[in-house]
Amino acid sequence: MKEYAEILDGTNCFRKTWLAVRLGAFTGLVASTYHVTLYSPETYLEGLMRVAKSTVTMATLGAVFAASSCISAELRDAPEDPMNYFIGGCASGIMIGARTFPPKNGFLRIELDDNTRNTKHERDSTGLH
Secondary structure (H helix, E strand, C coil): CHHHHHCCCCCCHHHHHHHHHHHHHHHHHHHHHHHHHHCCCCCHHHHHHHHHHHHHHHHHHHHHHHHHHHHHHHHHCCCCCCHHHHHHHHHHHHHHHHHHCCHHHHCEEEEECCCCCCEEEEECCCCCC
16 A cells, blocks of 8 residues: 555556555455355355455456546646545445446336326336336
C-alpha cells in the first residue's frame, strides 16, 4: 500500500490500478477463505466458486476505484482534491450495485395492457404494483 500512496494522484494511472487490483484480490482471497472456513460448502466446487467470486469482485472494485479516481484527478487537473476519491467510491458502488441487483430487477417497467390499452406500471419480480 505504500507504493500506491507514493504515486501522485492523476499520474501513472495504470500502475495505481494494478496495485489496487492486487490489494483487492488479496483482500477478497483472505475474506473468502475465512467465509468458506466458517460456513463450509457442501462440495469443493461450491467452495472454489465462492472463493473465486469474492476474489474477482474485490479485484474489480479495486480496479474501478483506482482507475476512476486517478482518471478524475487527471482530467480535472486537481490531484489533491478529495472529490476524486468520492468519484472513485461512487464508481465502485455502482459496480457493487450492478453485481448485487441485476438491472432487470431495479428498473420500472411500463407495459401496455392488451384489453384496455392503458399503461400499467409494475416492478419486475417484486410483486409491487
